[in-house]
Amino acid sequence: MTRRKATSGVKLDREQLLRAYRTMRTIRAFETRMGQEFEKGTVPGFTHLYSAQEAIATAVCMNLTDSDYIGSTHRGHGHSIAKGCDVKGMAAELMGKATGICKGKGGSMHVADLSKGMLGANGIVGGSAPLCVGAGLSAKTRNTGGVAVSFIGDGGSNEGAVFESMNLAVVLKLPVLFMYENNGYGEATGFSYAVGSGDISGRAGAFGMPAEKVDGTDFFAVYEAVQRAVERGRAGDGPSAIEAMTTRFGGHFVGDPQLYRAKGEVEKQRREMDCIPVFVDRVLKDKSVTRKALQDIDAQVESLIEEAVEEALAAPYPGPEELFTDVYKTY
Amino acid sequence: MTRRKATSGVKLDREQLLRAYRTMRTIRAFETRMGQEFEKGTVPGFTHLYSAQEAIATAVCMNLTDSDYIGSTHRGHGHSIAKGCDVKGMAAELMGKATGICKGKGGSMHVADLSKGMLGANGIVGGSAPLCVGAGLSAKTRNTGGVAVSFIGDGGSNEGAVFESMNLAVVLKLPVLFMYENNGYGEATGFSYAVGSGDISGRAGAFGMPAEKVDGTDFFAVYEAVQRAVERGRAGDGPSAIEAMTTRFGGHFVGDPQLYRAKGEVEKQRREMDCIPVFVDRVLKDKSVTRKALQDIDAQVESLIEEAVEEALAAPYPGPEELFTDVYKTY
Amino acid sequence: MPKKTIREVIHDTVQSEMRRDPTVILMGEDVAGGAGCSGEDDAFGGAFGFYKGLVGEFGRGRIIDTPISEAAYIGAAAGAAMTGLRPIADLQFFDFLGVCFDQIYNQMAKFRYMFGGKSDTPLVILSLVGAGLRCGAQHSQSLHPQVTAVPGLKVVMPENAYDTKGLLLTAIRDDDPVIFLLHKLQFENACEVPDEEYLIPFGEASFVREGTDVTVVAFSAMVAKAVAVADRLREEGISVEVIDPRTTSPLDEEAILESVEMTGRLVVVDEAWERCSVAADISSIVARKAFGALQAPIMTVTAPHTPAPFSPVLEDLYIPGEDDIESAIREVIAYRR
Amino acid sequence: MPKKTIREVIHDTVQSEMRRDPTVILMGEDVAGGAGCSGEDDAFGGAFGFYKGLVGEFGRGRIIDTPISEAAYIGAAAGAAMTGLRPIADLQFFDFLGVCFDQIYNQMAKFRYMFGGKSDTPLVILSLVGAGLRCGAQHSQSLHPQVTAVPGLKVVMPENAYDTKGLLLTAIRDDDPVIFLLHKLQFENACEVPDEEYLIPFGEASFVREGTDVTVVAFSAMVAKAVAVADRLREEGISVEVIDPRTTSPLDEEAILESVEMTGRLVVVDEAWERCSVAADISSIVARKAFGALQAPIMTVTAPHTPAPFSPVLEDLYIPGEDDIESAIREVIAYRR
């Protein structure tokens, strides 16, 4: 992918820019630290890190409020943080602690907070697209003006449930955004192999909705495209699709040796496709914010993550009775 | 739909034209009679008739041999007859008789004859698309030069398994034809409602394969398009899609009162969109065949169907031991 | 009291709940019908006419026809349920479970648990099970064990119009996903149904016949057969208790165990295939929890381990029949260690 | 004799069968890996490395990476099987059953029957079941009852490398669809495995321990736990027979019934949820067919009726453990009517 120039149509004020930066930095710091904790053995199971894709979740969720919805994937930490989930609760969740955002019962692949409109990470590829169609239907039926965003990977774009969902959203003219994050890989398979047409947004467009491709390393480009889509949704004009071109700095999961990537690929991408320095360069050049303001955020983020991890490590595991609760409301 | 002129690029010899006519007439006569038998109560269950769509199955299967495959739908009698399944065996099958093509164990929705490359009617909408991809993979792997054709309705075009199948066939570059029969209805729902984009072939094309739309009432138009697609497949150039615009002269099933169709719609379509008179006009005008030759076929078809029904009515039901056989080869 | 068919009860109950609660919606293939067509709206009212007329009253915004894409619309029902609606999703035949099963057992069933109790998913999937329509192997299945097994789901299998009303009201108002399964051969069955609202709680069996010699547990279309046999045997002096659990999940174990404690003999009837059926499940519960009371083998009467055959003569053999139930009862009655 | 892990056995067996029979192919997500990537081909060899190296030998024409679209490729495996190939389809986790179940129970399982015996569908779906990986509710399920129930499918659940080889050979050469389920925690387990070819027939249980006081039926990851308990109890003088049916369909009823006829006591262990489990199924068969021999309630030891929890402390409670098996055994041993 050739990197496109950051666009400049969007006017975000200083506070918004700092918020965007804080979110991206929080995600990056959270993921980096969780990768380390995983390697230390304090985070059990599988963990899929979002590093490299921060601009996308951040740009999407800055267009949303708590009464909008997102549905996420197995790689859901970034989406969750951007949508406002409590970072401490997330750290504890990943460690299976009672203080976790889901009481430790969900784990990395099931982080959720419905009060924030975060309908859950999802361990089933493509699994959340229908749910987001339903959330869009709910917003439309209850006339809340809300929209629903379904995050989908390039690999997940090939799942039947996702295709069906696009058609259903078009037919019912629902306020849904199909937000494809094309990081080039589904596990160890390249996007260019797995998507027969080589073009996710083109395929989405053929379902009957506006679809565009954007540079996913450019926060502003994503923000603008999402803004258009969300406005369409709120105005009752139906669904949209966006394909954001990005990469993945880590393996599919923590521990993946990534043999399928040429030597040096990740290093090169880290230099050229890191959305955070791209954002920083831009806002400093614009003089929109000061370096000092960004550094303050860096420090705050570091200490937040440190605190979150420490509290999570110290937190108790759920009691044995928790095994049997929350299966039903009544049974 | 505006009816397009019959095309004229295809050169079929007299024998082929008569074969096409015989097939179409056989399907029409079979369906008409089965509808009557159903109403008399001799055909149990649900029965979905193919009348109006004969040109499509016929044109497709005249491009195929026994080492090519087709996968069918709940509306499978026409495909079966066109692919060479024994009409007597089919009549007996629909009546649940021991002499049925599947020993009476399958019924209308499961007519199959693997020796003819007919992989089965299918009671699950969209269910046969993956099977056809597999048959195409088999042909390619075994290097037989064979192709596989998946018949799919306009309603069925919205099923996830169908979308996935198109992508998979493109990725593996398989000799598969996705043959969409757009008869305007999926049960009581109009195609223009259920297909969000209003364009099945355009959507198929966006999966990365050649896709065209043809007049499904014009045998020659379908024949030509299929010929191109089958040649592509045999040449190793991968899958194709065709959307044939057609109609349905009967209800979704025998007995459907069709309230969803305006009064007079079917009558008008019978006058204007009947593929059999369209074919006859054309071949008589061309002087390719004589009216007498067609009339001979009519008579032969009538007596074949009469015989098939009589034999089927007289045939025995399967013995009770048949309940337990054919579950496994060995168990 | 007015007599109503199950079909009418479904219609009236969905209608009254939609009037009462604006968050109740109905979605599925042809639940109205006629969309994008030249003829009448409300052309189908569901594949079996359950919902005929509702689109006229509630409009297409609440009676929602969907394309043929079960994973999407069943999943959308779940997504809508998480976010403030109470959808009823019509799945024409439960045989189609296979194209949307992920949304059922991996998604809706697990949300409450995975999310630490912080979500409700109030939706009803209404569908049909069973054989007898002469439709062949893909339209004649009894796949209720597949969902009864799944924690987080509730499974309702009413046998008559009265129970259907009370259970459907409970289902629509329940905050967990409910699989509501009617039998394909039964929805024209009628009985007296009060006009007033009444809710039947889940997990409460109905004692359809009281008896002391043998307990027969049967549900859905099997209840009527069990009752017919019970009534016949009563004339011979064999006293058969017939229990209809009405919901397979939750299951009223207590009722079954109590009855077996008294009769010492159990026959379980289930139209599902024998392996891993609800019949096997109930049998196993009793063999564990009421063993001391058992005086005879526990008989299960189920469909055989074969796909459903098309041919009527074979299908009639395939479906558990009164004769099968009767001989099972006779066998446990005659049993002496 | 060489020791091999289950992972190695899978690799070697698939390799030798692919050498022997050119119609055997392997397909699934990342069964090779690296397609469309800048790095190595053969990057994954399956999500768990089972097939590492095979793409080098057989090429991408026979080791086929698929997009993430299980309905399409599992169905394609069935279509290929109907038409002359013998595919092995890798489904990374059997938890993903829900997105391709239709192709399994409505399609491949029923073809032979629906088509009047006139088709073979020789394919193997190889997948992983079970909890213990700390992956939460959607990646920890034991969904084998869902397929054991289905006529037309065979279901294999080996517990060790030796059995895996013999059963996988049988599976690949079988003309019916076979669901071959390994346990997620077990594929690094090693034991002695002969280099020569040997086939283990389906439906033949293995007597892992002989004993006379109580019969324990366990399969997959539960066998090792049952054996550990049996060996411990033997020291106390309690003689436990441990039977591993190895295939849940067909099931070696005879072995189980014979053993219970002798011991009079049965405990069935299954990692599936309790409702409609294979444990319940086996219990019900015995309660019907060996009732006269039973001297105690039939105990089932299963996962509870809850989704699998993520937190390790809860997951350890969720999975049936040795202590659960032991107390079930003690309960039936102590039982007096």
Ligand SMILES: Cc1ncc(C[n+]2csc(CCOP(=O)(O)OP(=O)(O)O)c2C)c(N)n1
């Ligand atoms: C239905 C299903 N199939 C397969 C998997 C295994 N799996 C987990 S993540 C993944 C790759 C997803 O790729 P993509 O959608 O591009 O997301 P990314 O990992 O790049 O964020 C696969 C195959 C799954 N979890 N669910």
Ligand SMILES: Cc1ncc(C[n+]2csc(CCOP(=O)(O)OP(=O)(O)O)c2C)c(N)n1
């Ligand atoms: C998975 C599935 N969903 C729903 C049905 C019920 N059903 C049978 S045929 C049909 C309509 C199919 O429409 P279309 O594909 O256009 O085929 P046509 O009937 O026009 O030939 C439906 C909804 C089914 N059999 N399978």
Ligand SMILES: [Mg+2]
């Ligand atoms: Mg990706």
Ligand SMILES: [Mg+2]
């Ligand atoms: Mg149609």
